[in-house]
Amino acid sequence: MFKNIEVIPQFPSLTPDDILDVSNRLKERFGYNKFPSEYGDFLQETNGCIFSPNDDELEIGIQLKIDLPFIEKADVAGIFGVWYDRFDGNEPSNTNWPELFASNENSKENFDILPDNMMSFAYEEESSGSLFAISTDQRDFGQVYYYYDGYMYSIFGRKFMLEKFGHCYYEQKLLNTLEKYGFDRSQIKKTNELSEFEPYQVINSLESLPEDCEFELLRNRFVPVANSFNDFMAKLTEVEW
Structure with missing residues (x-):
């Protein structure tokens, strides 16, 4: 997928039954209408990931072009995966990186950033308040948005x-x-x-x-950046810092 970036899975891959369970749990917990199938396919193959240079000496990362007058590109550190208790004993690729439910709890319930039917699925970086979210509303289902750190x-x-x-x-x-x-x-x-x-x-x-x-x-602070999860992934580019 990338020349100098390794896509490191966060957790063990999920099954189709897991994806159905995740969809039901997200609907019950956060009210998300429907789980984007492309993101589900990604979780079955790569259950979340971080983007890391395949050479420690390389200063390189992943970015996405953003159509904002005050910022042109945003870093993408990785994609959130889903944790199950059966993964106990499997060390995650990054212990500081949140998982999908924890991220949405933080963004939707703790800080009230996400509007209805908007699900966070990636962060710009670990210390940033910026995030990427995908719509589960029928009016813009699958659309990917960028939220710039309010602070x-x-x-x-x-x-x-x-x-x-x-x-x-x-x-x-x-x-x-x-x-x-x-x-x-x-x-x-x-x-x-x-x-x-x-x-x-x-x-x-x-x-x-x-x-x-x-x-x-209510989507005013969210900037459309991709038409779908796969479109979002296709737009990611390697950059030198």
Whole structure:
């Protein structure tokens, strides 16, 4: 798959029955409607992975091109796998790397980053708050998104955008969505003093919005980067640091 990067499995591979179990558990725990089959195929062959140089002397990694004005590429450290108790005795390839359920618990329940039917499946790097997520909603099922670290955006991305363009990417994206649905701008709160630009911060009542408009707004901080899991994997490229 890569010339200088080794794809190291995180856990032993899963079976088709495991994938069905994972799908059911994700639906019960997080409300995800459907498990993407391409990601399931990957877990059956490679149950999660980290990307590591096949030569210790190489300074090289994996990146994905990102269509953001303040960042052009994002690192991809690896893909999350699923842990089962029967794997006891099998040392994971990276003991500090979270597994799928732990990642979603952290991103969805602990920090409330993920909207409904958005499942995290990869991180930019271990210490980063950025992540990659895949939709399980029928309206954009399988679409892969990139979430940029909210803290880094507040201290770097927003400042850069205001100085260079006079407006912020996420602000403009949200306003474009509101205009698309004919939203009355008089209902929008002031935004120039906000360090972040979230729908719940600037709109008086999401309940008054059309369902599809609310759906798009709650994906405001997520940037589409691939049409499917396989498309995401195909877009990964080796880069020298």
